[in-house]
Amino acid sequence: MINSRQNAIMPVVYDLPYVPPSSYRKNRSASISGSYCLCGNKLKCLLGLILTTIVGIALVIALAFIITSINNDELTNYNSTIDANNTSDSNITTITTGVAPPNSGCYFGGDFVNLVNGNYRRIDQLQVGDRIWSLANDGQTLIEDEMILMMHAESNSSISFYTFMTFDGHFLSLTGTHYIAVIDTDLNKTIYIQASKVTNKHQLIMPNRTVKINKIIQSFRTGFYSPLTTTGNLLVNNISTSVYVASYGVSPEILHRVFTPIRIYYYLMRWLFGNNYNPFESNITYGLHPLPAFLKANETTIRFLYNIEKNMILIIIMTLTMYLGQ
Secondary structure, eight states, rough: OOOOGGGOOOOOOOSSSOOOHHHHHHHHHHHHHHHHHHOHHHHHHOOOOHHHHHHHHHHHOOOOHHHHHHOOSSSOOOHHHHHHHTTOOTOOOOOOOOOOOTOOEEEEOOOOOETTOEEEEEEGOOOOOOEEEEOOSSSSSEEEEEEEEEEEEEEEEEEEEEEEETTTTTTTEETTTTTEEEEEEETTEEEEEEEGOOOEEEEEETTTTTEEEEEEEEEEEEEEEEESSSSEEEEEEEEEEOOGGGGGSSHHHHHHHHHHHHHHHHHHHHHOOOOOOOOOOOOOOOOOOOHHHHHHHHHHHHHHHHHHHHHHHHHHHHHHHHHTTT
């Protein structure tokens, strides 16, 4: 049995380079965009960028309508099932503990994240807008991050966790399908794999260092949560993780791109209405948020749209090249 109080981490001061979120997003976007420029013609790339921007704006507007629509529903089918299971007799007080679906991917609610102000907070107490620390993929650069959405929260449900314990006393609990960054000692590089596939041959990534795994314990624990951050990463108990899961069968990098319209919508609404505004309105404290529920229900369509968006610039460049070459 793991004592959740052992998860407490005192506020720490990191002796690492600091990258503000705006610079990180700029550098990341520049890196991704640069890989698409194949023609070397600034005019063609500019036209492609303009058309892609128009498509992106259209996606954000569509997302706004989707969010407004799903937030108008007071109950989703998922939450209706939970309410039915938790109905109790008037003379009996009960607490129902459910079992989560096996493909759920989340954090243990009792684990901690470090806030930018120097304090720390349990994952089950995170709120939209909380400023938190994440670690860049290089493992050496801290990123000032932000929690933008609690996608899933189940305080009374039990689920199988993989708890990784290091030789120096750190530990972290993740569900089996949750992605985590590890050092593959055979390949000598950082990879993202599901928690269920981590072995003692892998090393966990902490700020400016890596740590060896002493033991891995699989056990059922109660309470799991799935926060979404702007970077797609999260530093939990001082160990670097991804916020994404393998439920969709794609890599964390692809999932991060799929969630781009959500991040754009979040920043736009906060810019228009202030930092205290919750762009997604529904503040889920139990159950699946309507937005990820919508994504799951329309996975095939979203995959199709993503493939179009992924190749949009290349398609535009090829079309313009053929047109201008005539």
